[in-house]
Amino acid sequence: MATATVATTFTPLHDRILVRRVEEGETVRGGIIIPDSAKEKPQEGEVIAVGKGKSNDEGKVFPLDVKAKDRILFGKYSGTEIKIDGEEFLIMREEEVLGILKS
Amino acid sequence: MATATVATTFTPLHDRILVRRVEEGETVRGGIIIPDSAKEKPQEGEVIAVGKGKSNDEGKVFPLDVKAKDRILFGKYSGTEIKIDGEEFLIMREEEVLGILKS
Amino acid sequence: MATATVATTFTPLHDRILVRRVEEGETVRGGIIIPDSAKEKPQEGEVIAVGKGKSNDEGKVFPLDVKAKDRILFGKYSGTEIKIDGEEFLIMREEEVLGILKS
Amino acid sequence: MATATVATTFTPLHDRILVRRVEEGETVRGGIIIPDSAKEKPQEGEVIAVGKGKSNDEGKVFPLDVKAKDRILFGKYSGTEIKIDGEEFLIMREEEVLGILKS
Amino acid sequence: MATATVATTFTPLHDRILVRRVEEGETVRGGIIIPDSAKEKPQEGEVIAVGKGKSNDEGKVFPLDVKAKDRILFGKYSGTEIKIDGEEFLIMREEEVLGILKS
Amino acid sequence: MATATVATTFTPLHDRILVRRVEEGETVRGGIIIPDSAKEKPQEGEVIAVGKGKSNDEGKVFPLDVKAKDRILFGKYSGTEIKIDGEEFLIMREEEVLGILKS
Amino acid sequence: MATATVATTFTPLHDRILVRRVEEGETVRGGIIIPDSAKEKPQEGEVIAVGKGKSNDEGKVFPLDVKAKDRILFGKYSGTEIKIDGEEFLIMREEEVLGILKS
Numbered sequence: 001m002a003t004a005t006v007a008t009t010f011t012p013l014h015d016r017i018l019v020r021r022v023e024e025g026e027t028v029r030g031g032i033i034i035p036d037s038a039k040e041k042p043q044e045g046e047v048i049a050v051g052k053g054k055s056n057d058e059g060k061v062f063p064l065d066v067k068a069k070d071r072i073l074f075g076k077y078s079g080t081e082i083k084i085d086g087e088e089f090l091i092m093r094e095e096e097v098l099g100i101l102k103s
Numbered sequence: 104m105a106t107a108t109v110a111t112t113f114t115p116l117h118d119r120i121l122v123r124r125v126e127e128g129e130t131v132r133g134g135i136i137i138p139d140s141a142k143e144k145p146q147e148g149e150v151i152a153v154g155k156g157k158s159n160d161e162g163k164v165f166p167l168d169v170k171a172k173d174r175i176l177f178g179k180y181s182g183t184e185i186k187i188d189g190e191e192f193l194i195m196r197e198e199e200v201l202g203i204l205k206s
Numbered sequence: 207m208a209t210a211t212v213a214t215t216f217t218p219l220h221d222r223i224l225v226r227r228v229e230e231g232e233t234v235r236g237g238i239i240i241p242d243s244a245k246e247k248p249q250e251g252e253v254i255a256v257g258k259g260k261s262n263d264e265g266k267v268f269p270l271d272v273k274a275k276d277r278i279l280f281g282k283y284s285g286t287e288i289k290i291d292g293e294e295f296l297i298m299r300e301e302e303v304l305g306i307l308k309s
Numbered sequence: 310m311a312t313a314t315v316a317t318t319f320t321p322l323h324d325r326i327l328v329r330r331v332e333e334g335e336t337v338r339g340g341i342i343i344p345d346s347a348k349e350k351p352q353e354g355e356v357i358a359v360g361k362g363k364s365n366d367e368g369k370v371f372p373l374d375v376k377a378k379d380r381i382l383f384g385k386y387s388g389t390e391i392k393i394d395g396e397e398f399l400i401m402r403e404e405e406v407l408g409i410l411k412s
Numbered sequence: 413m414a415t416a417t418v419a420t421t422f423t424p425l426h427d428r429i430l431v432r433r434v435e436e437g438e439t440v441r442g443g444i445i446i447p448d449s450a451k452e453k454p455q456e457g458e459v460i461a462v463g464k465g466k467s468n469d470e471g472k473v474f475p476l477d478v479k480a481k482d483r484i485l486f487g488k489y490s491g492t493e494i495k496i497d498g499e500e501f502l503i504m505r506e507e508e509v510l511g512i513l514k515s
Numbered sequence: 516m517a518t519a520t521v522a523t524t525f526t527p528l529h530d531r532i533l534v535r536r537v538e539e540g541e542t543v544r545g546g547i548i549i550p551d552s553a554k555e556k557p558q559e560g561e562v563i564a565v566g567k568g569k570s571n572d573e574g575k576v577f578p579l580d581v582k583a584k585d586r587i588l589f590g591k592y593s594g595t596e597i598k599i600d601g602e603e604f605l606i607m608r609e610e611e612v613l614g615i616l617k618s
Numbered sequence: 619m620a621t622a623t624v625a626t627t628f629t630p631l632h633d634r635i636l637v638r639r640v641e642e643g644e645t646v647r648g649g650i651i652i653p654d655s656a657k658e659k660p661q662e663g664e665v666i667a668v669g670k671g672k673s674n675d676e677g678k679v680f681p682l683d684v685k686a687k688d689r690i691l692f693g694k695y696s697g698t699e700i701k702i703d704g705e706e707f708l709i710m711r712e713e714e715v716l717g718i719l720k721s
Binding site (some may be wrong): 043056057060062065066072075076094095097098099100101102 | 566
Binding site (some may be wrong): 550558571572575576580581588590591604609610614615616617 | 629
């Protein structure tokens with residue numbers, strides 16, 4: 001499923017964001033191809049969709065600082081893995097985002 | 104019991120919602136039918152009923168963003184399993200909902 | 207002791223409620239009667255008495271949404287078991303109530 | 310030491326209360342007297358003295374709902390055991406009181 | 413070092429208090445003198461010095477309810493043991509004090 | 516990648532900062548060169564980039580006290596290790612910074 | 619490095635303070651010199667430098683009650699050990715300080 005399609009079909013709740021890990025080509029260490037299961041999962045991703053923001057105790061909503069298409073870094077154990085139409089995504093709270101990469 | 108009936112007979116409290124897992128047909132991997140107990144439970148569900156909302160410290164109630172009939176995604180260990188008239192449902196807080204799927 | 211009597215002799219404190227589990231007849235699975243100790247305790251109950259409500263930091267009291275005689279669902283490990291005049295009851299906070307069943 | 314004496318010689322701090330367990334006669338199950346150490350400690354008690362109440366963040370004090378001489382129920386592991394003049398008492402916070410028994 | 417001296421040389425910070433355990437004579441159970449290491453430490457103490465009080469989020473300071481020379485009761489594991497000039501004291505927060513004994 | 520480049524390509528989120536550990540030359544203890552894996556990682560670092568600050572519940576943003584180019588000390592287990600263009604950095608919250616070294 | 623130098627070169631962040639343990643001469647118990655590793659570390663220290671204070675949610679800063687040169691007591695496991703120019707210091711939050719010794 002194309003990213004555009006997922007972005008229009010899934011809306012993260014509140015301060016959550018939908019992220020696709022940025023997969024690199026297979027890593028080569030010392031000439032040996034490391035198969036997929038032994039590789040560490042990348043901690044870089046692309047934001048696909050964002051929630052409407054976090055509410056305070058008076059019901060006021062604050063939009064997120066992270067936007068769709070941002071390239072972000074996150075911690076190894078951040079987010080919940082979820083499959084949408086067979087493709088793996090991460091859903092995490094904005095607070096789990098470490099920062100934004102500009103290209 | 105029909106969904107409509109459950110929705111009229113059970114009212115989740117405060118910011119809780121009643122969810123029915125969306126069961127898919129039996130999964131086939133490599134031609135072998137995987138029996139029910141070995142399958143992972145789906146993390147997708149349909150909202151059947153919602154509570155009236157969360158109160159702040161002054162007693163003001165904020166209605167939920169999630170509505171009945173929404174298709175939602177949630178984490179593997181979200182919610183409390185409960186049987187109503189012999190059918191299994193999940194009751195969870197709105198905060199455990201990861202996002203809403205539009206069809 | 208009749209329910210009415212318990213309700214007049216015991217007042218739960220603050221946001222607590224007194225609940226009697228709704229016991230069903232002995233369950234039969236595949237023709238074998240399951241004795242009492244092997245049965246899961248029911249997660250359905252009847253509210254017998256309710257506290258006056260929860261106070262905020264300014265001392266304002268908010269009455270509970272749950273009322274005496276409501277049929278409620280609650281989690282497996284909710285509440286504190288307590289005997290009043292030899293009969294078993296549960297005392298739980300309103301926040302542990304998952305929702306209300308209408309009949 | 311008489312209860313009246315303890316009540317005048319010990320003042321629980323803030324939202325704490327001083328409780329004496331209500332000891333019943335030795336329990337008989339199936340004709341066998343159960344010695345004291347095998348009995349569960351009763352979860353019922355009499356309030357002997359109460360603190361002046363809980364303060365909020367502005368220093369305003371809210372008196373307790375529980376009063377001296379109230380018969381209360383509490384959880385199995387509630388409170389701190391303490392000896393005053395050789396007699397055992399429990400000191401607990403009002404929030405640990407499950408409810409009040411009227412006689 | 414005399415108590416008066418300690419009180420003038422040590423000032424507990426904020427809502428902390430300096431306490432000296434009230435040691436009783438050696439306990440005798442069934443005619444056997446129990447040496448010091450086998451005895452439970454007493455949960456009674458004398459307040460030697462108190463901090464200036466607890467501040468709220470606006471910087472307002474609320475003096476403590478416990479005063480120097482008060483006889484107090486506290487939980488078995490309350491406070492931090494500390495030596496001042498070779499003598500053992502406890503430093504605890506006022507919230508750890510269970511109540512005050514009047515003599 | 517030069518520090519200046521990283522600083523312009525990565526923006527830490529909210530109250531987070533990007534830190535590069537200050538690596539010292541190999542340590543010599545008693546004449547024996549300690550190889551890299553046995554050395555404790557330094558707890559000193561240089562701030563490369565800082566987030567825009569922490570928001571309070573009304574959405575007001577407070578800039579950080581720590582600035583880019585500050586030399587800081589931090590705890591052994593502070594921060595999340597992350598690679599940017601093959602170089603190792605730490606991302607931590609400002610609250611994890613112990614203090615600032617002036618040179 | 620002299621204390622004065624450290625105080626001018628290191629500024630603890632917010633409500634943190636820089637502390638040097640007050641080392642006593644080697645302790646002698648029963649005529650046996652106890653070597654350094656077997657000795658308990660002293661819980662007494664001298665404040666070398668203090669942060670500018672703690673901020674509340676509106677950004678207002680409250681200066682610390684502890685000042686440089688104060689002799690303080692702290693708990694056994696308080697603070698983070700850190701080396702500045704080869705000398706060991708502790709960095710702790712003011713809340714970990716038990717009290718101040720006047721001499």
